[in-house]
Amino acid sequence: MQLQPQHRLCISGGHVFDPSQNLDSVLDIFIENERIVAIGCAPEGFVANTTLDASGQMVFPGFIDLHSFLAEPGFNQKGSIATETQAAARSGFTTICCTPNTKPVIDSSAVAALIQEKAKQAGHCSVLTLGALTANLEGEQLSNMSGLKEAGCVALSNLELPFKNSHVIKQCYHYAAGFNITAIVTPIDTALAHGGCMHEGPASTQMGLPGVPVSAETSALAQHLILCEETGVQLHISRISSARALDMIIKAQQDGLPVTADVALGNLVFTDESCRGYDSLMHVSPVYRSKSDRLALLDGVNKGHLSICSNHSPQDLAAKMAPFSASEAGINSLDNFTQVLLSLVHKQELTLEAAIKAVSSSPASVLQQKLGTIALEQRADLCIVNLEQAVTSESETLMSKGRNNPWLGTPFKGGVTHTINGGHIVFQN
Amino acid sequence: MQPMDPSQIQLNKEGRLKHFLTTEGLSKEILSEIIDTANSFISTQERSVKTVPLLRGKTVVNLFFENSTRTRSTFELAAKRLSANILNLDIARSATSKGETLMDTLWNLESMYSDMFVVRHADSGAAHFIAQHVTPNVAVINAGDGRHAHPTQAMLDMLTIHREKSGFEHLSVAIVGDILHSRVARSQIYALKTLGCNDVRVIGPNTLIPKDIESLGVRAFNNMKDGLKGVDVVIMLRLQKERMQTALLPSESEYYRLYGLNTEKLAYANHDAIVMHPGPINRGVEIESAVADGPQSVILKQVSNGIPMRMAVMAMAMSGQNQEQALQDQNQEGAQ
Structure with a gap:
């Protein structure tokens, strides 16, 4: 019997930074096949086939995204698994969660399997599927939760879509709790949102656009938290937008509820004031809220209460070439995620430690996956970043099919030079 | 960006x-x-x-x-x-x-x-x-x-005010009714403020006044008596009938009782106040005929x-x- 040739990679001289492991110094990392076999000194007899010189650069755990719309199957004009995972890899993501709002919806094991297979073929980034919490995401009938879990879905989500009534929510949580399934929800009371397309405040009043009041988020959140308490379901609150919602989540965590939460990157950058001028690229869901909400959310990340997700939502040109409220919500946020995240660090709005945690060890613990850290025997998912590299995105350089990117032409400092997924270099620049 | x-x-x-x-x-x-x-x-x-x-x-x-x-x-x-x-x-x-x-x-x-x-x-x-x-x-x-x-409606209203009152600086102007849905009101407010009018008021029930309206530099009132006190220009807005069906207002009759402009309510304003309306008017809903066709009304001048x-x-x-x-x-x- 012939032994498989060993794949051995050494990343030398990089500044290894992983707050979850208290790593913050120049260290070599040794990888054999898909695992990290040593940090610091080479194991005896280790001869690398490939050595990556990372001197002068940062080595972070590979990033994990809790919310990416990959548009396949069903929305080929907007994106594909291959293009969107490539955009993710160039931003240092090694794992992304694919949202269930595909066509057909991820409410059967066949669709979950198809997506995982296509992602494997593309080979840019690991894709974990989020199954639908209700059949066809209609908020009425429970999905085949246990079957979806067996088919590899790491959690089940109803996105921001409405439930038929509160009894359905309770039953979903009750059922999921029995199978140790994490439920994900983005709290929005659609009646209170009342067709709004931006934060309700001075800007919406002056622009004459229907506003979404903060209460649309918080009143729905209160209901989800109470039902979480009653059923004991592991609940992840996805993409919160207001300071008040953050307060409620912190309080729930202090009360011992099994609740985690995240915020979309865009909500840490933009506010309702960014909507002036009616740029449809500022039309997103959940909406960008006030400056004080933005600052509170940044504080929530800095204090470790929130993970950060991309809320990536590629759109075709026609979907955005319309007046603000008539355009489809969402932005391509994967292509330059890391530059934007690091810009918040450069501006001292986020600490580097909090920023990295929020896209690695925190989302890994939300998903209860052994990922997102740089440790012995851990899967070698890493990204190498040059903090000083000047980068500017142009429409032609986007890897996602979505041209709906609000950062085109904006100069940034900090670029991903390598992404390593399971010991293999899947992106280099 | x-x-x-x-x-x-x-x-x-x-x-x-x-x-x-x-x-x-x-x-x-x-x-x-x-x-x-x-x-x-x-x-x-x-x-x-x-x-x-x-x-x-x-x-x-x-x-x-x-x-x-x-x-x-x-x-x-x-x-x-x-x-x-x-x-x-x-x-x-x-x-x-x-x-x-x-x-x-x-x-x-x-x-x-x-x-x-x-x-x-x-x-x-x-x-x-x-x-x-x-x-x-x-x-x-x-x-x-x-x-x-x-904006053209707002500016023809400014033209009308200018011709009737020859200036904006010392005027008090009240806009009455459905401010929430009104593009006319927003354009009027910006124009009035820029042209030097310092006292612009909006009057209506809270459900028809958008959040943070004060950010436009106006004062909000819920009743006509306080809102119309001492104003020189009263601008009535059209009330769409479908507003009754969406939990914005209880009924036409309650609206008329509170905000419908009749001679009695008009008396709260200055004696030479003018009454305006962008049209088409709902007689008996937001304004009574005696006011719409009365001596203080400039509604037809607005049209011309x-x-x-x-x-x-x-x-x-x-x-x-x-x-x-x-x-x-x-x-x-x-x-x-």
């Missing part, structure tokens, strides 16, 4: 009007110039030959994505009195209902070499969107976009001021576009 200043898109490089999308952000000088220009057209309206050749050879397209007979007719008449060719497109019943996007419609119309679009659309920001995406040198006039702006005002903004925007084109041509020659 910096949000674009929405008022700047309306001006050419020389600071002259080239689109007319909103009264927000325009200077006092420009608003006054609009009023003066409209005033000068009023005299031409009284002559037997009413046309002037300012838009001769130009093609104006009335693009109404929302039905409106009155506003569309006044734009049509204004364009004709400026000697323009006019094309009326009733889009509410044509192309877009067949699935054509707004952009497709515009590109088609541009291919017909139009010079000006007069746009009414149900989405706030639609006129900005069109102005940003039309080819250069096509002027866009906003004839009402969603809840955002109806509509045509000279629309002539004024069309002429000014076209002239701003022509100036910009001339500058571009000069620069091109200079470059060669």
Whole structure:
């Protein structure tokens, strides 16, 4: 019997930074096949086939995204698994969660399997599927939760879509709790949102656009938290937008509820004031809220209460070439995620430690996956970043099919030079 | 990315009007110039030959994505009195209902070499969107976009106030009714504040007053007695009947009892206060006939001021576009 040739990679001289492991110094990392076999000194007899010189650069755990719309199957004009995972890899993501709002919806094991297979073929980034919490995401009938879990879905989500009534929510949580399934929800009371397309405040009043009041988020959140308490379901609150919602989540965590939460990157950058001028690229869901909400959310990340997700939502040109409220919500946020995240660090709005945690060890613990850290025997998912590299995105350089990117032409400092997924270099620049 | 200043898109490089999308952000000088220009057209309206050749050879397209007979007719008449060719497109019943996007419609119309679009659309920001995406040198006039702006209506109201009260500086103005859904109110507030009116009030129940309305520099009142006290101008807004069905208001009768303008409530205002209404009026809903047809009402004067005002903004925007084109041509020659 012939032994498989060993794949051995050494990343030398990089500044290894992983707050979850208290790593913050120049260290070599040794990888054999898909695992990290040593940090610091080479194991005896280790001869690398490939050595990556990372001197002068940062080595972070590979990033994990809790919310990416990959548009396949069903929305080929907007994106594909291959293009969107490539955009993710160039931003240092090694794992992304694919949202269930595909066509057909991820409410059967066949669709979950198809997506995982296509992602494997593309080979840019690991894709974990989020199954639908209700059949066809209609908020009425429970999905085949246990079957979806067996088919590899790491959690089940109803996105921001409405439930038929509160009894359905309770039953979903009750059922999921029995199978140790994490439920994900983005709290929005659609009646209170009342067709709004931006934060309700001075800007919406002056622009004459229907506003979404903060209460649309918080009143729905209160209901989800109470039902979480009653059923004991592991609940992840996805993409919160207001300071008040953050307060409620912190309080729930202090009360011992099994609740985690995240915020979309865009909500840490933009506010309702960014909507002036009616740029449809500022039309997103959940909406960008006030400056004080933005600052509170940044504080929530800095204090470790929130993970950060991309809320990536590629759109075709026609979907955005319309007046603000008539355009489809969402932005391509994967292509330059890391530059934007690091810009918040450069501006001292986020600490580097909090920023990295929020896209690695925190989302890994939300998903209860052994990922997102740089440790012995851990899967070698890493990204190498040059903090000083000047980068500017142009429409032609986007890897996602979505041209709906609000950062085109904006100069940034900090670029991903390598992404390593399971010991293999899947992106280099 | 910096949000674009929405008022700047309306001006050419020389600071002259080239689109007319909103009264927000325009200077006092420009608003006054609009009023003066409209005033000068009023005299031409009284002559037997009413046309002037300012838009001769130009093609104006009335693009109404929302039905409106009155506003569309006044734009049509204004364009004709400026000697323009006019094309009326009733889009509410044509192309877009067949699935054509707004952009497709515009590109088609541009291919017909139009010079000006007069746009009414149900989405706030639609006129900005069109102005940003039309080819250069096509002027866009906003004839009402969603809840955002109806600047020609607001300016004809300013013209009316100016003629009746000869100035804005010491006036108190109250706008009464459905502020939440009103593009007219927003445009009036911006215009009044810029023209120097320091006391602008809005009156209505909380459900019809948008959140943070104070950010526009106005005071909000829930009752007519306090709100109308000492005002010189009372602007009544039209109340859409469908508002009764969406948990905004209990009933027409309660609304009329609280906010319907009758002689008794009008007495809270100054004795020489004028009463305005953008029309069409709902008699017995927001205003009683004795007031609508009474001596303080200037509602019909507003209607006749509509045509000279629309002539004024069309002429000014076209002239701003022509100036910009001339500058571009000069620069091109200079470059060669």
